[in-house]
Structures are given as C-alpha cells and as structure tokens.
Amino acid sequence: MAWYEEARFYHIYPLGLLGAPEKNDYGEPVSRLKELDPWIDHLKKLHINALYIGPLFESGSHGYDTTDYKKLDSRLGTNEDLKIFVKKCHDAGMHVILDGVFNHTGRDFFAFQDIKNNRENSAYRDWYLGVNFGGNNEYNDGFSYENWGGYNLLAKLNQRNPAVKDYIAEVIRFWVDEFDIDGLRLDAADVLDFDFMKHLRYVANTVGKDDFYLMGEVIHGEYNRWVNDEMLHSVTNYPLHKALFSGFNSHNFFEIAHTSKRICDMGLNRPEGKHLYNFSDNHDVERIINKLSNRDHWKPVHILLYTMPGIPSIYYGSEFGLEGKKENGSDASLRPAINLADYADAYETNVYTKTIATLGKVRAEERALTYGTYRELTLTTTNYAFERVLDDRHVISLLNNCDDEAHFDVEAPNGAYVAAISGETVEVTDGRLRVTIPPNDGDVYRPKS
Numbered sequence: 001m002a003w004y005e006e007a008r009f010y011h012i013y014p015l016g017l018l019g020a021p022e023k024n025d026y027g028e029p030v031s032r033l034k035e036l037d038p039w040i041d042h043l044k045k046l047h048i049n050a051l052y053i054g055p056l057f058e059s060g061s062h063g064y065d066t067t068d069y070k071k072l073d074s075r076l077g078t079n080e081d082l083k084i085f086v087k088k089c090h091d092a093g094m095h096v097i098l099d100g101v102f103n104h105t106g107r108d109f110f111a112f113q114d115i116k117n118n119r120e121n122s123a124y125r126d127w128y129l130g131v132n133f134g135g136n137n138e139y140n141d142g143f144s145y146e147n148w149g150g151y152n153l154l155a156k157l158n159q160r161n162p163a164v165k166d167y168i169a170e171v172i173r174f175w176v177d178e179f180d181i182d183g184l185r186l187d188a189a190d191v192l193d194f195d196f197m198k199h200l201r202y203v204a205n206t207v208g209k210d211d212f213y214l215m216g217e218v219i220h221g222e223y224n225r226w227v228n229d230e231m232l233h234s235v236t237n238y239p240l241h242k243a244l245f246s247g248f249n250s251h252n253f254f255e256i257a258h259t260s261k262r263i264c265d266m267g268l269n270r271p272e273g274k275h276l277y278n279f280s281d282n283h284d285v286e287r288i289i290n291k292l293s294n295r296d297h298w299k300p301v302h303i304l305l306y307t308m309p310g311i312p313s314i315y316y317g318s319e320f321g322l323e324g325k326k327e328n329g330s331d332a333s334l335r336p337a338i339n340l341a342d343y344a345d346a347y348e349t350n351v352y353t354k355t356i357a358t359l360g361k362v363r364a365e366e367r368a369l370t371y372g373t374y375r376e377l378t379l380t381t382t383n384y385a386f387e388r389v390l391d392d393r394h395v396i397s398l399l400n401n402c403d404d405e406a407h408f409d410v411e412a413p414n415g416a417y418v419a420a421i422s423g424e425t426v427e428v429t430d431g432r433l434r435v436t437i438p439p440n441d442g443d444v445y446r447p448k449s
Contacts, residue, residue, distance in 0.1 A: 002211040003095055004183065004233065005275055006370050007050035008360055009313035010043050012036070013283040014053055015063050016335025017316055020075035024060050024067075031077035033085055038340050040092050045347060046319060047360030051089055052185055052215075054099025056082065062331075063099070064187060065106030065153050069171045070178075079178060086179050097183035097213055098175065102168050102200075103192055104147065104154040107139070112155050116141060127164050129156045148188060159196035169203045176207045189216025189226060189235065197231045215277050224266045227274050237276040237310055239263065244280055244301050245291040248401050253384040257376060260308060264374075269309035271371050271390075278310035280318065283335050287315075287324040299355055299421075300399045300442035306359040307388065307397040307444055309374050314356060321352035355421065362420045362444055368395045377410040385410045398435060399442040406437045416448035 014020075018032040043051065055063030058071045072082045089096050105112060111124035115131065119142070125131055128145050135144030137152050148154040157164050175181050186192065186200070197216070204212040218226055218235040226232050243259040246252075263269045269276055280288040280301055289298050298321070306312050317324075317336065320343050324334040346353035363369050372388035372395065379385075382402040388395045394413055400406035412433035417426045419435075421443045426435060433445060 001371070002213070002233075004050065004211065004213045004215075004311065006367075007095065007311050008048050008363055009050045009052050009277070009311065010046070010048040011279070011282060011313055011315045012039075012051065012053040013063075013316070013335045014056060014076055015073070016283070016332075017338055018076065019337030020073070022061065022332075024058070024073065024075055026058075026067075026074055029072070029074045029076075029078045029081075031081050032075065033072070033077040033081040036085060037088065040088055040094070042340060043094065044092055046314070046353075046357050047364045048314070049093060049364070050095045050097070050182075052097050052099075052313065054185065055101055055187075056098055057101075060106050060108055061153075064101050064104075065108075066101050067106050067108040068110075070174055083179050086181060090180065095182040095213075097185055097215065098179075098181050099187055100172070100184035100200075101187040102157065102159075102196075103188040104156045107153060107155060109155075115143070119143070126161050127158055129158045148191070159193040165196065165199050169199070172200070172203050173207055176209060176212070182209065182211075183213025183215065186214060186216040186232070189232065190218040190221065192216070194225075194231065197226070201231055222266060223263070223268055223276065227268060227276070234275060234277050234311065236282075237263065237269075237278045240276075240278055240308070240310070241280065241285070244304060245288055248297040248301060249291075249293045251401050252381050253379060253399065253401065254381065256304065257379050257384065257386075260374070264309070271309075271373055275370075276310045277313060278305055278308065279313045279315065280305050281315045281324075282313075283315065284331065286326055286334065287318060287322060289318075289321060290323050290325050294440055296440035297401060298352065300401065300440070302355060302359060303397055303399060303421075303442045303444060306363050307369055307395070308386075309388075312363065319353050319356040320346055320350055358421055359444075362395075362446065366393075366395050366446055368393050378408060382406070383408065387412075393447060395447075396433060396445045397442065398437050398445065400437040401440060403439045405439055408433070408435045408437060412445075413447075417445040418448045420444040420446060 058068035058073050059065045072079050086096050111127045114124045115122040130146035133143045137144050146156040204214050214232045215234040216232045219238050226235050239259050243256045247256040267273050368388040368390035372390035375387050377385040383406045384399040398408050410433050412428050414428050
C-alpha cells in the first residue's frame, strides 16, 4: 500500500507558527525554519508520520502570492535550511508534502513583472488569463487580468498554456531533486483546470519517487471528479469537517453518518478505494474548539477523526486545545506563533495533547482503522457506535453527545476489549459489548490481544 494511505498528518502553516513578519521586505534570509527542529520530536510523541507544511516559497505576504517558486521564503531561511529540515523529518520516519500554489502567482513574480514592463510585447502575456491592455485595476497597472477570489494580488495563471505547464513541471521536479519532498497539497484545486491536473499527475508519476502524493484543496462537489487514477490521489474532506461540528452542535449523529455514507457512495473512503484527507480544522477555518457549542465534544470529535474512514490530520496547536477565530476579516488568529517550550509538560498535563497522542498510537497500531471495513452498530441522534474490521479484528468506537451517560449494548466477538483512552477492560462472553460512556464523551475499544 502507498505510504499516504497509512498517514497520520500534521499540518503546519510556517509563517504563522514561526512568527514571521506579515510583509516580506525581501531582505537577507532569517533562518526561522531551524526553530522547527524540536517539533519533530513533538510529532513523534503524537505518533505523527506525515507532515504537510506550507506555503514555503518566496512571497510578498501570506505565502500564497508566490514571488519565486525556487527559493525558500526569506522570512523562513534558505534552501539549505529546507533541505536539512526535510532530511531530519525523513530520518524521524515522517514523509513531507508541501503546498503547491499553481493556480495563481503574486504580482512580484517574474512573468507578471515582465508584462508590467513590456505590456503587449511581453513574452509572458499569455501566461495569465484575461490580460486586457484596455483595462485597469486598483494598482493602476494599465491592464486588467483574471484573479483568484476577486483579489488582484493573486493573478490567475493560464494553465492551458504549454509554457506554464512546462514551468510548473520544472518547479515540481526541482522541489523533488533539491528537497526530496514526498508530495504536494494543491492549493485551490477546485478551480484548477482538469487537464492541468492530469499533467501534474503525469509529472508525479515520473519524478522518480515511489507513491508521490497529490492531495488537493477542494471545498465541495462530487469528489470523485478530482480523485481518480488520472488526477489526484485525495482531496480535503470539507463535508466531514462541517458535519463534525454541526452534528455535535445539533445532537445529530445522523448528519455525520450520512456524510460518511455519501463519501462512500462516491467510491471513496472504502477499504479498497481512495481515502480522503480528513481534518477538524486548518489554516483557513476557525478552530473546532471555537465552533463547538459544548467544548467537551472536542474529545469525541477527534475520536471520530481518527477512527472513521479517511486519512486523519491535526492542525498545529489543536493538540494543545488552542483557540482561533476569524476576526475583522483576518485569519491571523488561526495562524498563531507558538513556542513549543510553553507546552513542555503537555504530554502529562494537557488533556487535549494526551488524547491526540493516544489516538495517534491507536491509529498506528490498528490497521483496521486504515484498511478495515466500516459498519454501524448503533445510530441515534445522541449515540453512535461503529466498528472497523480487518482480518477478524474488530475495533469499536462508541460516542455519546448528550448530557446523560449512554449505555451501549452492541455486537462484538467474544474476548477481552480495552478502552484506548480510559484503559477500562471489558470481557465479552455472549457476543455483546456492554459499556457505559459518560456524558459528552467517547472511547475506542479494541481486542486486548
């Protein structure tokens, strides 16, 4: 099986985590990336085996307005810093994927600057969509162009231009040769040209690395349009993200179960199929702890994240219970600087950290949670039980989202079961697992053997 099928991802937005300046003055590099070294050991304690980090390359502000695809952002350090960091991750048993921001560039990118300087005579005038020298914009360029999301800071590349396709292919091969990366998360994949993504898949298949991973940012839609043998290996599972907090806030486990079934009906998140990238929060959405009406639900939400079909991912800081809300139209509070030393005792004292470490260990040890079949055992608005089964090994998740304790009586093979979080041992002798789950809580029961 491919490495990413068994991945337990951790997501870092480096400009935020490392406290880089909001604007890039393109001065001498500051090697902030080296400050991530202690985080590698932290991730090992959480049983993380894959890191998604980005954006990383030279940009003017938030990282998605790329200035130079072949140079680490000056606010983070040098290319050598990134090369060393990826090697340290590999040495620790972690794969590394980066942000591939290929839908658009920043205005300081060389091709855009050439259009500004040479206008109709620019050799790069067809590198961007909708370039109109009879138009204008708020920057008074004397021409207009298509952008991403209504922001002229992000000029949209013409992905059907063979020169653009060749350039991006060159960039990807450079990243593999220079930094030894294992895959890409494609930014704004839901607006990338499909033929362009097919070209990226061809590149991924020919970079000389086994199982080079392409995961795309897709908000909604029929995901199998993107996830298939010609395009991407996976996409972001936004429907599950929404269902996780909405289902708990409305005391409606049917929403979560239905969302999982709909994904399965697309042919995804099946044992034999392609697995989506599951998450509870990321650098673009508010922290799940701020979206939950009852913060006690944070724990059962993450039990679901780690035991439902799909590839789990934790966004940096969420394992400490960090908060983060969009404020005044800014994402800054979602992308905070963190000093890891402030959480040195978190593995013993922080319930959030201990929960993620425990779930990571269970996910690593129980192959049924990656490759096993999924079957509902109990489903009501407030109680949810399901099992993942592989080679006659049954791993059972029990969730309770109400203020009263829940008494579960579900089918299970005979034998001793141990609760991963509470440590409780239960003996099944008549084919029924009978367990009481406290209010707004949950646990994962697996065979003691």
